[in-house]
Amino acid sequence: MYTRNVIWGLILILVGCFFLxxxxxxxxxxxxxxxxxxxFSGGLMLLKNYLKTNHHTD
Structure with a gap:
């Protein structure tokens, strides 16, 4: 849950920076x-899926 909050915080900061x-x-x-x-959202989704599927490979 902590990671989700950090990601949303970074997204909001980036949006604010774009407007400024x-x-x-x-x-x-x-x-x-x-x-x-x-x-950016699509890239995050792909990266998240990639890390999840390759995390437990032997």
């Missing part, structure tokens, strides 16, 4: 925000 970066630069992060979130 947009304020300090002329780059439109809103256009790329959701694709990045989806790619």
């Amino acid at each position: 970066i947009e304020e300090f630069t002329h780059f439109d992060f809103g256009r790329y925000f959701w694709p990045i979130v989806l790619i």
Whole structure:
């Protein structure tokens, strides 16, 4: 449960950073925000599944 809280905390920090970066630069992060979130989420799911299945191989 602790790991889940850490992951969600990091996700919220990253989301906040995306919104703040947009304020300090002329780059439109809103256009790329959701694709990045989806790619990151999918990568996390794949990594989690990979680590779970390869953890107990002999």
